[in-house]
Amino acid sequence: MEDRDTEIFVTIPALLILKCLDDDDKGICRSFFPPMFGEDASSKSSNGDDQDEGQHTVDKVAIHNKYLELRKDYTKCRTKAKNEYDFFNLIERCILGMDEDEGVSKRTITDAEFTLNGLERKDMHLITQHIRVLSMQMQRYKPQEWNEFLVVVLDS
Numbered sequence: 001m002e003d004r005d006t007e008i009f010v011t012i013p014a015l016l017i018l019k020c021l022d023d024d025d026k027g028i029c030r031s032f033f034p035p036m037f038g039e040d041a042s043s044k045s046s047n048g049d050d051q052d053e054g055q056h057t058v059d060k061v062a063i064h065n066k067y068l069e070l071r072k073d074y075t076k077c078r079t080k081a082k083n084e085y086d087f088f089n090l091i092e093r094c095i096l097g098m099d100e101d102e103g104v105s106k107r108t109i110t111d112a113e114f115t116l117n118g119l120e121r122k123d124m125h126l127i128t129q130h131i132r133v134l135s136m137q138m139q140r141y142k143p144q145e146w147n148e149f150l151v152v153v154l155d156s
Helices: 003-021 028-032 059-078 086-099 113-118 121-141 143-156
Strands: none
Touching: 003 028, 003 059, 003 086, 003 121, 003 143, 028 121, 028 143, 059 086, 059 121, 086 121, 113 121, 121 143
């Protein structure tokens, strides 16, 4: 599998969390990662089996606080942005391009684009980092269910 092919498994949960920040993820994040919302997972699945098997143990309070911090930073930056569409687009591009992982010469988003939209790269980096941490934890929370979800999404 090529390197770019594996990025989709990191990118999908990150984009879902981004959509969740605008209440536009159709409840997927809450379904797959209730601790992000300060909730416990139900102990039984739809077929009556215990769901705790294979479930990654997380600190619900820390996860929820990380999400609240992300939401606060996201809202603050969205308020500073010239318009919401360009703001969302910049964050999406940061997630897809993983700009901060590359050297300065490889960046696809210029500092001028951030400035033009009333933002700073460091703000986007902070938001992107919060999203990445939560997305990795969401994948690990119930990995079997998450992988089954991805199979359905990617085969559709």
